[in-house]
Amino acid sequence: MVLELSQQQIHLLNSCLAESIEELHDEVLHTDGREMRGELKDRLHQLQALQRVVATLMQREQAVV
Numbered sequence: 001m002v003l004e005l006s007q008q009q010i011h012l013l014n015s016c017l018a019e020s021i022e023e024l025h026d027e028v029l030h031t032d033g034r035e036m037r038g039e040l041k042d043r044l045h046q047l048q049a050l051q052r053v054v055a056t057l058m059q060r061e062q063a064v065v
Contacts, residue, residue: 007061010054017051 005013024044031037 005057010057010061014051014054014058017047017054021047021051 021044024040024047028037028040028044031040
């Protein structure tokens with residue numbers, strides 16, 4: 001599936017991802033359960049990978065402009 005986003009939507013998505021990553025990182029640090037912490041780290045890594053994709057999109061958009 002291909003999703004086309006406007007430049008404004010890409011920037012909004014990047015901001016939302018950054019905020020979510022920060023909050024999830026804090027949650028990982030303050031979680032006592034080892035299993036739960038592992039699951040949270042996995043989700044954190046998924047969000048960080050998605051943010052890298054969005055950053056690449058932003059760079060491409062800037063190169064076009």
